[in-house]
Amino acid sequence: MAFERDVVVIGASAGGVEALCQTVRSLSGEFPAAVLVVMHLAPGATTALPQILTRAGPLRAVQATHAAPLTRGVIHVAPPDHHLLIDGGALMLSHGPTENGHRPAINATFRSAAVAAGPRAIGVILSGALHDGAVGLGAVVERGGLAMVQDPADALYPGMPESALACVSTEHVYPADVLGKVLDHVVRTAASTRPVEPPSPALLLEDRIARDGVRRGAVAEEVAAASGYSCPDCQGSLLEIGQQAGQYRCRIGHAWSAEALLAARDIELERALWTALRSLDEKAALARRMQHDAAGRGHAGLTGRYVNTARECATAAETLRRFLLSLSPETEAHS
Template sequence: MSSRDIIVVGASAGGVEALSGLVGGLAGNIPAAVFVVLHIPRRAPSALPGILDRAGPLPARHAEDGELVLPGRIYVAPSDHHLVLRGDRVALTTDPTQNGHRPAIDPLFRSAARYFGPRVVGVVLSGARDDGAAGLESIARQGGITVVQDPEEAQHPSMPRAALDAVEVDHVLGTAEMGPLLTRIAGSAAGPATPAPPEAEDEMTDPVNGLTPVGLSCPACDGPMFELRSPSTPRFRCRVGHRWSPESLLDGQTDALESALWVAYRSLQDKVALSRRMARSAAERGRPASSSRYERVAEETDRAGTLLRGLIDRMNRMTDYRGVEPLPEDRR
């Protein structure tokens, strides 16, 4: 019988402290491989392997494409690459971003669920938005064990709460307790493997044939969006492969909207500058009527720009769903 020997961990904002606490509690002889995705800027180097290497007894380093999966090691996703599992090998890809990130958590979780099923333990730590919730759902559906950081402890509770909304989680606890828990689970007997669902046949590039168009545009590429089949949490993808969970899609749309508004504001400012330049030119050529007309256009456009800038400022001050306290019935 197979044993639980694959641990996958996802974190975002506030995740370095949470990861350090988790890793510090692992046993040095744990019979499992640990895979970590932390959201980081795509072009920035990551110091996470060194931090985790010093935080606990297991050696930690950036994963390398094609390397063999071995127990007792921590494999960290490098910047600008998805970390996924393909059989007993690690794969690094530059496939489209998911939930606005590369590396993203969901690709690692889904690939682990696909290839290792009940041997997987999935862990969601502190972070904003909802990356990892859909992937944790895949792990649970394939018979794996699910672990989530207590939202009350997490510096940023959105990701833990999203995971709790998506999955009947096996363990909810603080990071200081996670290391000992994972050490106890590692090596224990796993249940029988279950067939991978159709959506898991290709965790990165499944086709959109047969999927339902939703009338939305992808924030990353402006392509049409389709709804992925899911037993609980709605998820979306575009034709080229960008994937979004609901909260991440909302944030992506907000970012795209703000960018569009700034483009509009810049266009209005350009119109103001051009109108005033034309007004000065007309005055210098002794054409006061034309100069006055250009000045009126500049003033009207400037007022429109002021209104638009106020709208942008109000949007950025609004409390969105991430800052709203959950209702009592939504608390876990």
Template sequence: MDADAPPVIGVGASAGGVEALLDLAERLDPDLPAAVLVVLHQPAEAPTVLPELMDRRCALPVRHAVHGERPVAGAVLLAPPDHHLLIVDGRLEVTRGPRENGHRPAIDPLFRALAIESGPRAIGCVLSGLLDDGAAGLLALVRHGGTAVVQDPDEALYPSMPRAALEQVPGAIVTSLAEMSTTFSQLAARPVIGGRRPSPRLERELTLSRAGVGVNDQERPPGPPAGLVCPDCSGPLFDLSEDNLLRYRCRVGHAWSEKSLSSVQDDGIERALFTALQALEDKADLQHRIARAAHDRGSARTADRARETAHQALQSAGLVRDLLADRKAGDSA
């Protein structure tokens, strides 16, 4: 950790995050003695004008981060679409490393990098969003001397991410957007005390997040086999869970929290059910055609068998439709 480096504030947001970031940008102190690094979940191919929108409202300069630059106090730097934003050895890395929790950029890699790089100078902040990206990284940041700030879930448009962060870091500072800028200024100006050496596992996880930086293939896997499959690459997942934090990572680096993995599994199940429904209805349609053709040529036995097969396929399709309806009802409950 460079003693002359400024404090760094990492801010993570997802659904509802654009509104939160624009509100926060208007309130940031023009004399903020810290660098601000921002990760917002966003589609990989979608153009974004968020830096320009924030820059118009913010007293500090706002732009996309550039690979290799050093963060400076009084600047707000955003992760570009489809790139993680990290800080390693005092410089920013804008990298296409493996997705985490289904996202790139993801929040957890930034927070882990801040834990290693800035230690007690690091401030991690979780804003509005779905599921739980950022919770594991925020816990690592706090364990290495940093400070956690969480948007008040009652204020957030989507409170899932703030609540997940508070489940892992119940001692985090909970604040409204109106008070967040003051909190940042106070935390950035305080004396730095202590710090700890990064754990080998945290350093290895950061390495896995960096594109083009491999981990020795002879090293043992990240953890014990979880008996689960990575949705991104179909490789085996390994268990990185601890206490009440369930986490998984594959050998090439894709990482999943319990909520993100459950969500993508739900999506996969729904796709499989719709595929099965389509196949069953196609089968019934074909068997009805076979029955009509057989009837026309006087093959009553063949026609009866085809009608029975069609009937069974439609019964099975009805069961699949019921399963899909039950899933949708459960999602809306």
């Protein structure tokens, strides 16, 4: 069977604007596929990415809107705080659970393309940290689609390309300026492939969660094993789900990879340590104040106790402060 590859989904994060511009610059003005672009954005952010991509190449880029038609030759950019999904021949914006702390999430869009377009889909991973998009790209390949990845050596942040290549095998690994030229050629080449199996129950479940997981309830205990970890977003129990090890969701649907969960734990730990440091500093200051008051009233016993308390707190605070400042240069901003 021959399939026309008419759906392209591109995921990028840190360092991704430059890579996106290089990629779309090489596409022709008669590009015969719809393009969906997902870049990690903060929930309250505004983005000029559609204008930037429109200026960078011959295709028009627009911010995606709910129920808009999936249009060939147009770049549809995910807006902040919404997953960008495909619903038949139209776009769908969802406020479904975050994935690896992100909404929009690359995995959500890639899985949606895998379910909706199957072998007609091309998934592209560009510069970014950690590995959002790797599992989604695996779903695209599983459904007969094509994977393309920016050469990690060409990426400002190679984490996402490296994670994608660890998840899928593809011959289409190029620098960003070459990747666009190859993509423009590949979409014009009909793909002959064996009949593709229907989406797996696990893939359909994950896609359904991105669409309306909060409204309908997301993950039931009977379809997933307890992990023993808690969700950084809601502190609920995380369940191990998906076809790959190290993929977790809480009961209301927040998704985490093992790598992203580890990074979130680092942030939680550092935040807790800064809170402890503040508490030690305040306790030392209060003890010194109470020492002064006790000395003024002639209470030698109380004065000595407060002196010891202030000294112990100051010593502990200095040890903790040195540790926190050693973690990374950026932590100095907290001091």
